[in-house]
Amino acid sequence: MPAKAKAHRIGLFVCHCGLNIAGTVDIPQVLDAFRDEPGVLVSVDYKYMCSEPGQELIRRKIAEEKLDGVVVAACSPTMHEATFRRNAESAGLNPYRVEIANIREQVSWVHAKDPDAATRKAIEVIRTIIEKVRYDEELLPFTLPVVRRALVIGGGIAGIQAALDIAAAGFPVLLVEREARLGGRMAQLSGTYFNFESAGDLLAQKLEALRARPEITVLTESEVESLNGYVGNFTVRIRRRGEDQPREESVGAIVVATGFDLYPLERLPEYGAGAVPDVISGLEMEAMLRPDGPTGGRILRPSDGRPPREVVFVQCAGSRDPQHAMPYCSKICCMYTAKQARLFRRQCPDGQAYVFYIDIRSGGKGAEEFVQAAMEEERVLYLRGKVSRIFRDGDKVMVWGADTLSGQQVEIAADLVVLATAVVPRQDARELAQRLRVGTDMHGFFNEAHPKLRPVESLTAGIYLAGAAQGPKDIPETLSQAGAAAAKVLSLFSRHELVQEPTIAWVDPELCSACQLCVPACPYEARRPHPWKPVVTVNAALCQGCGACAMVCPNKASKLRNYTPEQVLAMVDVLFAPAKAQEGT
Amino acid sequence: MRYFYFPGCTLETKAVGFNRSAKEAAGALGVELVTLPEWNCCGATFPLSTDNVLDLAGPARNLVSTAEAGGDTLAVACATCFNVLRRTNHFLRKHPDTLEKLNAFLERPQPYAGQVEVRHLLDIFVHDVGLEAIRRRAVPGLGGLRVAAYYGCMLLRPADEIALDDPERPGIMDALLAALGAEVVDYPHRGECCGAYLTVKSPEASMPMSYRILSAAGRAGAQVLATACPLCQFNLDWLQARLRQQYASYQPLPVMYFTQLMGLAFGLDPAGYGFEQHYVDPRPALAQAGVLGGIRSP
Numbered sequence: 010m011p012a013k014a015k016a017h018r019i020g021l022f023v024c025h026c027g028l029n030i031a032g033t034v035d036i037p038q039v040l041d042a043f044r045d046e047p048g049v050l051v052s053v054d055y056k057y058m059c060s061e062p063g064q065e066l067i068r069r070k071i072a073e074e075k076l077d078g079v080v081v082a083a084c085s086p087t088m089h090e091a092t093f094r095r096n097a098e099s100a101g102l103n104p105y106r107v108e109i110a111n112i113r114e115q116v117s118w119v120h121a122k123d124p125d126a127a128t129r130k131a132i133e134v135i136r137t138i139i140e141k142v143r144y145d146e147e148l149l150p151f152t153l154p155v156v157r158r159a160l161v162i163g164g165g166i167a168g169i170q171a172a173l174d175i176a177a178a179g180f181p182v183l184l185v186e187r188e189a190r191l192g193g194r195m196a197q198l199s200g201t202y203f204n205f206e207s208a209g210d211l212l213a214q215k216l217e218a219l220r221a222r223p224e225i226t227v228l229t230e231s232e233v234e235s236l237n238g239y240v241g242n243f244t245v246r247i248r249r250r251g252e253d254q255p256r257e258e259s260v261g262a263i264v265v266a267t268g269f270d271l272y273p274l275e276r277l278p279e280y281g282a283g284a285v286p287d288v289i290s291g292l293e294m295e296a297m298l299r300p301d302g303p304t305g306g307r308i309l310r311p312s313d314g315r316p317p318r319e320v321v322f323v324q325c326a327g328s329r330d331p332q333h334a335m336p337y338c339s340k341i342c343c344m345y346t347a348k349q350a351r352l353f354r355r356q357c358p359d360g361q362a363y364v365f366y367i368d369i370r371s372g373g374k375g376a377e378e379f380v381q382a383a384m385e386e387e388r389v390l391y392l393r394g395k396v397s398r399i400f401r402d403g404d405k406v407m408v409w410g411a412d413t414l415s416g417q418q419v420e421i422a423a424d425l426v427v428l429a430t431a432v433v434p435r436q437d438a439r440e441l442a443q444r445l446r447v448g449t450d451m452h453g454f455f456n457e458a459h460p461k462l463r464p465v466e467s468l469t470a471g472i473y474l475a476g477a478a479q480g481p482k483d484i485p486e487t488l489s490q491a492g493a494a495a496a497k498v499l500s501l502f503s504r505h506e507l508v509q510e511p512t513i514a515w516v517d518p519e520l521c522s523a524c525q526l527c528v529p530a531c532p533y534e535a536r537r538p539h540p541w542k543p544v545v546t547v548n549a550a551l552c553q554g555c556g557a558c559a560m561v562c563p564n565k566a567s568k569l570r571n572y573t574p575e576q577v578l579a580m581v582d583v584l585f586a587p588a589k590a591q592e593g594t
Numbered sequence: 595m596r597y598f599y600f601p602g603c604t605l606e607t608k609a610v611g612f613n614r615s616a617k618e619a620a621g622a623l624g625v626e627l628v629t630l631p632e633w634n635c636c637g638a639t640f641p642l643s644t645d646n647v648l649d650l651a652g653p654a655r656n657l658v659s660t661a662e663a664g665g666d667t668l669a670v671a672c673a674t675c676f677n678v679l680r681r682t683n684h685f686l687r688k689h690p691d692t693l694e695k696l697n698a699f700l701e702r703p704q705p706y707a708g709q710v711e712v713r714h715l716l717d718i719f720v721h722d723v724g725l726e727a728i729r730r731r732a733v734p735g736l737g738g739l740r741v742a743a744y745y746g747c748m749l750l751r752p753a754d755e756i757a758l759d760d761p762e763r764p765g766i767m768d769a770l771l772a773a774l775g776a777e778v779v780d781y782p783h784r785g786e787c788c789g790a791y792l793t794v795k796s797p798e799a800s801m802p803m804s805y806r807i808l809s810a811a812g813r814a815g816a817q818v819l820a821t822a823c824p825l826c827q828f829n830l831d832w833l834q835a836r837l838r839q840q841y842a843s844y845q846p847l848p849v850m851y852f853t854q855l856m857g858l859a860f861g862l863d864p865a866g867y868g869f870e871q872h873y874v875d876p877r878p879a880l881a882q883a884g885v886l887g888g889i890r891s892p
Contacts, residue, residue, distance in 0.1 A: 278763035400782030402810070407782070 015143050016078030016106055020051035020070050021135065024058035024083035026113055031056075033117040035128040039082070042132045049139060050074045059089050067093070068100040076102060078142040082110040082135050103147035105512065105571055110138040137580040144576040148511040153550050155241035156261035157502045160185065162233055162441070165193020166484060167266035167476025167491045169215050174495030175264075176224035180502050183258055184219075185247055186229045191216060193268050194477075199298035199306075201484060202348045203375045208484075209301065236263075236445050239550045240471030241507045262471050262498040265445065265455055266491065267438060269477035272327035272334060272431035280326060280399040280428060286312040287406050288399055288426045291342070294349050308356055310425055313404065317424030318360040320353050321408045322346045323396045325367050327431035335431040335452065340481040342429035343370045347383040349427060354387035362389045363421060365396050365410050392419060399426055432481040447472050455479045465493045473497050512570050513552040514559060518544045520566030527558035527567050595722060597713075598665040599627035600656060602675035603635050609672075609824040611868025612851040616671040616715060619856035623723045623731055627669060630659055636675040640682065647695055653682035654696050658706040667711045669718055671853065673748035673823035677756065680712040684755045714749065715853070716766050716822060717758055728773040732859045735775025739883045741855065742779050742811035742819045742847075743767035746826045747787050761785055767852060771820060774859035781814035783807045788829045797833070804833045805841070812847050817879045820852045827851065831873045848876030858885055 021043055025031035036054050043052045051070050055063045058081060070076060079102060081093045086109040094104035112131040120127035159175045161168045164186030172182045190196070198208035219225055230250040237244045241261045248255040271290050274283035281288045287310050300306040310317050324342050327334035343366070350362040364383075369391070371377045383389040394411035401407070405422040412419050434453035435441075442449045447467040448456040455474050458466040465473050473494035476487040501507075514535075523543040528536045535551035536558060538544075545567070547558075558567040565574045605613035620627050633656055641649030656679060660668045670676040686693045687708040697705035719728065743764075750761040759766045764785055768778040786807060789800020808830060811819050821827050831849040838844050854867050858880070869877050880886040 278760055282763055398782070402782070403813075 016145060017048045017143070018074060018076050019049045019078040019080065019139060019142055020067070020074065020076040021046075021049055021053070021139065022058055022063075022067055022070075022079065022081045022083075023052070023054040023112075023135075024063070024081065025054060025056045026058075026084060026117075027056065030083070030113050030117045030131075033121050033124050033127045034112060034131045035124065038128055039131055039135065043135065043139070046139065048143060050076065058083050059092055064093075064096045067096060071097060071100040071102050077106060078102075078145065079107045080110055080135060080138050080142055081107065082112045082131065082138075084113040085109070085111050085115075105148040106142060106145050108138050108142050108145065110135045133584055136583050140580045140583045141571075141576055144573070144579060145571050148570055150508050150511050151549065152506040152508055153239075153241055154506055155501065155504060156243070156259045157181075157505075158258075158260050159183070159262045159264065159498050159502075160233075160243070160245055160258070160260040161264045161266060163193065163266035163268055163476070163478065164188070164191040164227065164229070165266060165268045165476065166195040166212065166215065167268065167478070167487045168193070168264065169219055170488050170491035171264040171266060171473075171475050171495045171498075172225050173215065173218055173222065174492050175498050175502075176222040178499050178502070180224060180499070182222075182225045183247075183260060184225055184227045185231050185233060186227065187232050189230050191219070191227065191229070194292075195484065197292055197299075198295050199300075199302070200348065200352060202344050203379045205348070205352070207300075209299065211484075233441065233444065239548075240469075241501070242550065243471065262473065262501050263445070264473045264475050264491075264494045264498065265441075265447070265467070265478055266475040266494075267435050267441060267478040269432045269481065270435050272433050274428065274430065276334070277327060277428065277430070279397065280323070280426075281401070281406075285399065285401045285406060285426075286310075287317075287401075287424065288428060291345060291349070291427060291429050294427045295345075298349065298352055308353055308425070315424075316357060318357060319421065319423045320350070320357075320360065320362050320425045320427065321396075321406075321421055321423040322350055322362065322364045322427045322429065323399075323408075324365060324429045325395070325431075326428035328429075329367060335433060337431075337452075337481070338370060339429070339432040340370070341432060341483045344376060344379065344483065346427070346429050347371075347380045347389070350389040351383045351387045354389060362387070363408075363423075364389055364391045365408075366391060366393060367395065394419070432477060434478065438478065445469070445472060465490055465497055471501065509550065510554065512572070513549055513554045514547050514556070514567055514569050516545055516547060517566045517568065518542075520564045521545055522564055522566070524563065526561045526563070530557045530561040532557065595624060595718075596626040596628060597667050597669040597718065598630045598660050598663060600630050600633055600636070600668050600670045600675060600679065602633075602670070602672040603638075604674075604824040605672055609827065609851070609868075611866070611871065612671060612824060612827075612853060614866045614868075615851060615853040615857045615862075615864075618862050619853045619860060620715065620719075622856075622860040622862060623719065623728065625718065625723060630656060630665075630668065631663060632659060636678040637682075638674065638678065640678045647692055648699070650682050650685065650692070651696055651699060653679050654686060654706065655700060657683055657686075657710045657712070658700060658702050658704075660710045661706055662702065662704060666709065667713055669713055669715055671715050671822070673714070673746065673821075674825060676712065676714045677748040681752075681755050683708065683710065683712050714758060714822070716749070716770060719856075720766055720770055725769060725773045728770065732774045734859070734861050736771070736855060736859045737775060737884050738777045739775075739855075739880070739885050740779050740815050740817045741771050741776040742781055742814060742816035743771055743784060743852075744788075744807060744811070744819050744821045744826065744830070744849075745785050746821065746823050747785070747790070748823055750785050767820065767822070770852065771855065774855060776855065776859075779811065779814040779816045781810045781816070783810050788826045790825060790829070793829045793833070797836070800829060801833055801836060801840075804830050805837055805844075808834070808837070808847050809841075809844070812845055816847060817883055818855070818876060819847050819849045820855055821849060822852055834874050846874045848872065848874045848879050850876050 040052050090109050094107045097107045098104040116131045158181045161172045161184045172184045175182050195208050195212045201208050231247050234246040234248045234255050243260050246255040296302045297304045297308050328339040371380045392412045394413040396410040398409045406426050408421045410419045438453045447469045455478050457464045458468045475491040475494040521544040533551045535548045539546050556569045559569050637652040745764045753761045771778050789803040792800035834846050
């Protein structure tokens, strides 16, 4: 694969980026500096090198001058490296002989006030990159096979939907659920907003569809114990409760859909710390509202089984409270509190429902109307303010709060209090994240690769996110994300092979002494001692080309392709002693 | 165990029963309280204006004296003194320039560096002596006397500076009283304000606050309410005569210092505990519960 010959017909293409670069960097001076550079046959500039005429210019020069290396002095390689490499490849040049000299983000933008220095720095940056290109190997990307079978972790509505969508395209799915039954949180809910349609009925439809899918294998009472491998080729160990031997399965993609917990009442001491029986969580209220629940759909006080007449709902219990609990908004509470308050009032027409709120966040189709109807049709009394204290007083539950609109302190002797406790990640989400090697945020929600542009991918290739495991979400939003995660899996499965970048690490067996310092240095677990030879090997599929192994290797046996120690030292040489380095070429 | 002890003005004058019972109860547990030489008033309120450096000089002087005498801990019984001294210490540790100014002003041979720890007796008893040792020493014990532990503001807030207990659901005094053989009652408002200085200027404002605490404790079955604060003790005790006039069904509830209960539990002679100075005499309730033993109630 590597070509030993150094590049000696290099083309330098300097981009103005309009005035982004040319407004600061003196382009003619830059071109002048390389006019007599040995091995550099072409040095030209253009207004926008990334435009079609700019790219055409590069292609033409490659053909006319038989260039064997290209340096584009332009913006950051994260912007257009792929563009220029593709372009050069179409003109017959090996794309790994194309390098970017970043003279925009790291030069013209940061040194806009000192054009002379910017010009000098641009020349230095370009000089080092030319030196790099001289030593660049002509690499070829390699391919890896894809196991076209998916693993979905979590059998709630998010996992069910993702499994259904993947199976609908004909691919096998392994659906792993910790509990004995599928359904997750949705199985615990009563009527849903906005039309009080039964969550149980909706879930039953999905479960029916799931049963009709021979592609889906459901493993209940099972948990993912470990994960190895990489995108397209994961090996996962799954243990079923009560069984000694975990089963090992091969999958190509993974959807994490492990759902959420509620902030525990015990951690809200000002609201009774879970010790007052008639102070319950939103999910406990859902259980009572469910026709198939423990009370047959009737709202009854846990303390004495009597139907309550005065019910206080407290929103943001543990949410939006950076000092004591969770700083974020749990997003679903405004809507389900309105729904629960309405259902209570329908059950108890002469009762009274109060809702304490900070803000009502009822965005989107139908939501605001639903909350308004709670106020106008069911006469739910909304009080804007926080509740300071909840305590038991005889058989009543006293609620102290503020009504900030009237400026009054409020004291309500309630029969039942429902706390809309914060949506938090599953207690063991962080452990699972470690096992899967995906990131979580400071609270334990799984991290998306980019909050705007890549909202359903994790930062680990081949692992996708769905539902409240990634952040608080209601049912329709969860289904959207689950469908999107399934689409990502399917676009991976649409290929039989994955193309891998060749700019990864390798070990020179002549130099390696098998000291194994590089093994723990690798953050991707891509390195392993050879079973019998005294060398360390690189798993090319796992290696991401970060270079940590090259840094720790005392023998310089571990090298990154196209970032070899010789290359880097040559770049340093031309930076500090340009004349001397030029003599050598 | 030996600690420098800061009695404070109120314990030397009005709440002498608190002072005496604190020292005796500590002694019974092997804790020697050495009165800080030349202590001065703590300042009585923590100066909230951070510009007013001089207000911190009073409390800071006690900290410097402790350090100069070779102490690393200053033990305090009065909840208010504890609050002021501890917050002053916390503030000085966080603001080295203020500390430097104060050191310059105090002109002591050794500048203070924040090394002293201000601790409440509750903390020392529960964490240094330990509940198990207290339980062993608690003979004859409190015989199931039903006690409501009342914390008020000063022992709990601001939580990050005081750091004695959870301000929303405190339990350290409950644990101590339970170790003494009391039956602690669960009731709300244990951390609510009693009304504090409002009693002097507008008792009509502080009365409902005190009433709320006392009536909740009474409804929970308490025979005695325990406190660590002379001002809370005064408010809750003194107002009860008025409460009886205002609320027909109101049952008086003796308000005692937790150290008085410790002395009784350890079988010490309560003469000098100042029971006769309480507006609601605790002796009948104590005698009824069999805690006062041979001591005659009037």
